[in-house]
Amino acid sequence: xxxxxxxxxxTRADPAAKPKRAxxxxxxxxxxxxxxxxxxxxxxxAVFIAIPGLMAFVLGxxxxxxxxxxxWNGIRNYTRLFQDSNFRISLSNTLVYTFASCALVVxxxxxxxxxxxxxxxxxxxxxxxxxxxxxxxxxAIAVVWQAIMNPTQGPLNMFLKTFTxxxxxxxxxxxxxxxxxILITVWKMxxxxxxxxxxxxQGISSEYYEAARIDGAGxxxxxxxxxxxxxxxxxxxxxxxxxxxxxxxxxxxxxMTGGGPGxxxxxxxxxxxxxxxxxGEFGYASAEAxxxxxxxxxxxxxxxxGEKRWVHY
Amino acid sequence: MGxxxxxxxxRTSTYVVALILSVVMIFPFVWMVSASFKPQEDVFAYxxxxxxxxxxxxxxxxxxxxxxxxxxxLNSIKVSVAVTLGQLITCSLAGYAFxxxxxxxxxxxxxxxxxxxxxxxQVIMIPQYMVVRSLGLVDSHWxxxxxxxxxxxxxxxxxxxxTGISMELSEAARIDGSSxxxxFARIILPLAKPGLATLGIxxxxxxxxxxxxxxxxxxxxxxxxxxxxxxSLNGEFTSxxxxxxxxxxxxxxxIVAVFLFLQxxxxxxxxxxxxxx
Numbered sequence: 035x036x037x038x039x040x041x042x043x044x045t046r047a048d049p050a051a052k053p054k055r056a057x058x059x060x061x062x063x064x065x066x067x068x069x070x071x072x073x074x075x076x077x078x079x080a081v082f083i084a085i086p087g088l089m090a091f092v093l094g095x096x097x098x099x100x101x102x103x104x105x106w107n108g109i110r111n112y113t114r115l116f117q118d119s120n121f122r123i124s125l126s127n128t129l130v131y132t133f134a135s136c137a138l139v140v141x142x143x144x145x146x147x148x149x150x151x152x153x154x155x156x157x158x159x160x161x162x163x164x165x166x167x168x169x170x171x172x173x174a175i176a177v178v179w180q181a182i183m184n185p186t187q188g189p190l191n192m193f194l195k196t197f198t199x200x201x202x203x204x205x206x207x208x209x210x211x212x213x214x215x216i217l218i219t220v221w222k223m224x225x226x227x228x229x230x231x232x233x234x235x236q237g238i239s240s241e242y243y244e245a246a247r248i249d250g251a252g253x254x255x256x257x258x259x260x261x262x263x264x265x266x267x268x269x270x271x272x273x274x275x276x277x278x279x280x281x282x283x284x285x286x287x288x289x290m291t292g293g294g295p296g297x298x299x300x301x302x303x304x305x306x307x308x309x310x311x312x313x314g315e316f317g318y319a320s321a322e323a324x325x326x327x328x329x330x331x332x333x334x335x336x337x338x339x340g341e342k343r344w345v346h347y
Numbered sequence: 348m349g350x351x352x353x354x355x356x357x358r359t360s361t362y363v364v365a366l367i368l369s370v371v372m373i374f375p376f377v378w379m380v381s382a383s384f385k386p387q388e389d390v391f392a393y394x395x396x397x398x399x400x401x402x403x404x405x406x407x408x409x410x411x412x413x414x415x416x417x418x419x420x421l422n423s424i425k426v427s428v429a430v431t432l433g434q435l436i437t438c439s440l441a442g443y444a445f446x447x448x449x450x451x452x453x454x455x456x457x458x459x460x461x462x463x464x465x466x467x468x469q470v471i472m473i474p475q476y477m478v479v480r481s482l483g484l485v486d487s488h489w490x491x492x493x494x495x496x497x498x499x500x501x502x503x504x505x506x507x508x509x510t511g512i513s514m515e516l517s518e519a520a521r522i523d524g525s526s527x528x529x530x531f532a533r534i535i536l537p538l539a540k541p542g543l544a545t546l547g548i549x550x551x552x553x554x555x556x557x558x559x560x561x562x563x564x565x566x567x568x569x570x571x572x573x574x575x576x577x578x579s580l581n582g583e584f585t586s587x588x589x590x591x592x593x594x595x596x597x598x599x600x601x602i603v604a605v606f607l608f609l610q611x612x613x614x615x616x617x618x619x620x621x622x623x624x
Contacts, residue, residue, distance in 0.1 A: 065450035067527040072444045072456070075437035078497030084459065086474035087466050093474060149365055162610070163369035166376070169606045171556035173574040174595040177581045178379045181588050187391035189378060225372065282467050285558045289578055303469045310473050311563055323470045330467055 090327075093320035100314045111321035121322065123297045124305040131212060131301060132280040135219045139276055140269065142224040147231035148261070161232070165225035172222070172285035179218050180205065180290055208298035211291055215299060218286060227272050234268030235261070274337050278330055302326050376599075383407070383592035390588045406593040410580075416597065418569055419576035424601075426491050426572055427554040433496030434550045435543055442505025443531050447517060457506075463499040468559070476563060490564040491572075495554055501546055508542030509535065544612040552602055573598040 097107040115121045150160045167175065182188050183204040194201035202210045242260045251259060284303045287293060293300035293308070302322065310319035377397070382390045383406055385399045410416050444450070445457055475494060476485075484490040512535055520530045536543070558574040565571055571579070577594045584590050 062450075064448055064527070068444040068448035068450035068453075071440045071448070071527075071531075075441035075497050075502060076456075078437065078493065079460070079463070079499065079502075081478060082475060082494050082497060083463050083466075083471060083499065086471040086478060087463065089474035089477070090466075090470050146368065149361060149368075152361065154361060154365065160365045160369055164372050166606075167372055169552060169602055170376075170599055171558070171574055171602070173556070173558050173577050174598050175375065177577060177591050177595050178375050180581070181382070181390075181592070182375055182378060184391070189391070189393065189395055192391075192393040221372065221375075278467075282469060284469075285574075288558070288562070289581065303467075306469050306472070307559070307563075311476075316473050320473050323467075323473065326467060327470045331465065334465070 090320055090323060093317055094324045096317040096320070098316040100310075100316055104317070107317055111318050112325075114318065115321055115325065120297070120300065120305060124300045124302045125325075127212060127297075127299060128281060128301045128303075131216060131219075131283070131299075132277055135216045135223070135280050136273060136276040138216065138220045139223050139227055140272055142220060143227035143272065144231050144265070144269070146224060146228040147235055148257075150228070151232055151235045161229070164228055167222045168226040170222075173289055175218070175222060176286050176289035179214075183214060205290055206295060208295040211295060211299045215283075215286055215290065218290075219280065219283065223276070223280075227276065230268055230272055231265065234265050238264045270337065270341055274334060277333055281326065281330055379592045379595055382589055383596050385589050387587055387589050390592075403589070406589050407597070410590055410593050410597070414576070414580060414594075415568065415571075416576065416594065419571050419573045420597070422488065422570060423555060423573040426488050427551050429488075429492045430495045430554045431547050431551045433492065434498060434501045435547055437497055438501030438546065439505045439536065439539070439543065440531075441502045442507075443509050443535065445502065445506045446509035447512075447514070447535070448527070460499040460502055464503075472559075472563070479564065485564055486566045486570065487564075488570060491554075491557075491560055494560060494564075495550075495557075498550075501550065504546050504549075505539070505542060508539045508545075512538050541612065544609065548605060548609055548612050552605065555602055 094111055095107055095109065096104045097111075098104040146164055150157055150164070154160065182190050185191055185201070185203045185206050188204075190204070191201040204214045205211050238261065242264065243256055246256045246260050282303055283301065284307065287299055287301055287304045288307075291299040293304055303326065306319045306322050306326070309315045309322065378395070381395075381397055381399060384402055384404055385396070385406075386401050386403045389396060389399065389401060445453065479485055479490045479494065484493065516534055516538075517530050520534055521527075525533075556574060557572075558578070561572045561575045562578075565575060568579075577591075577598050580594050581591050
């Protein structure tokens, strides 16, 4: 087979060597097989992911109600965004929710990992228990927490009433709703990131700790001078994935608050959904989605730039 | 003596802290299971009746008969299994080519796949809807199956697994005259079983738990998947917490079973890429 193609290309005149070589490589049986292998995935990927990804940028400049023909709208969607108080509130709620949750998740996950990394009997049980919330669906845990956080009858406030006469209203209070979502998120995500930190901890050689101990370092000094710097690559990965995944939180908001009370838990992805599939403003929602994308991109970029400064390999 | 005592104290306090945290993590689930077996008036009784005073398993039969919960179950199984198979087939084929075959444009194409990671779902959500609508697939399971069967993540993961298998195996088989597909199907794929299990479980769990895509595409009650069904149960029977909790229990059972029996693969699927080496 390959001999035949070689012969075929060899007998052809070669006006330019470079394109010929490319052409020849294109024809190798291995390349042909490779394309056939990729094709089933590539077709679906192109139609449902890559092309929509490109279309999103165009849609941001359009006006479209979902039924009538699209109209070019220039940058008006974007100028409108920056005057829209809904967008401003969604953006600031999203930032508060994401960064507060991530900070708490990282701290909690790291401490949990250190806790269950030691010589602890029943380690497997603790790990499974701490990881368990992560495997469940947001919808299921949302309905469960909604009942637990019920302000008048829920077990959480019944318990708190033994300490105070006025326990918080949780999801029904505009002061507490966002904080409630943060709490639930930390509860759900900490176990997953704990596993990542555990994998990182197991990669730290015990020699470092021995050396530190010989130098007279106590537990906290060991943590600060050995664990923290050695974990920094994992921490870096955890922070990026955590921020990016929390920017996209939708289910909790949809099930538990619908963005309320008032606009206290309105967030970007919820607003994008409501603007497009509820209000039929698909162009405007697309512009909002592009802003979301740019923010995610910017955060990733900043973190990769910062990586050199504070990650110690 | 003092050192021994303080070490013992440290160990005990570690236990106590670990135990308290585990209880906090598990508490909502225990409360959920307990509430699902209670009559409505006992659900919020305080102090909490961990073991129901009046045992009412009829909540489950009520759920099974008054709401099409069995149908939601079947729909969820159908969509999750179809997407899992779709990803296992298409992603292992493509991942194999990226890992073990050379072809022009390989790196550029792979970078495009990687770039797709960066795009949040909400960015392509609207154009995807336009594509699915133009194919006439809105309000059908095909919309969900087609949208989720071709992930960049799956290709990336399978490529990682295939890269780890020795190239000499393929070369030996090629000398013996095997076709590339034969090598893939008979030699490499069996060796990549842990990878397939990891991807399969990851995909199954994420499709099983998916809420936003079904919310956009599925309107008919008879086509709803479990998360959608549970959400509408939550909206319609707001005060019947015992029924909602029974629904939540039912929706969690398959995932919990998968987790308990295949924990190793479950965890490796979630942590791949986090730690170098």
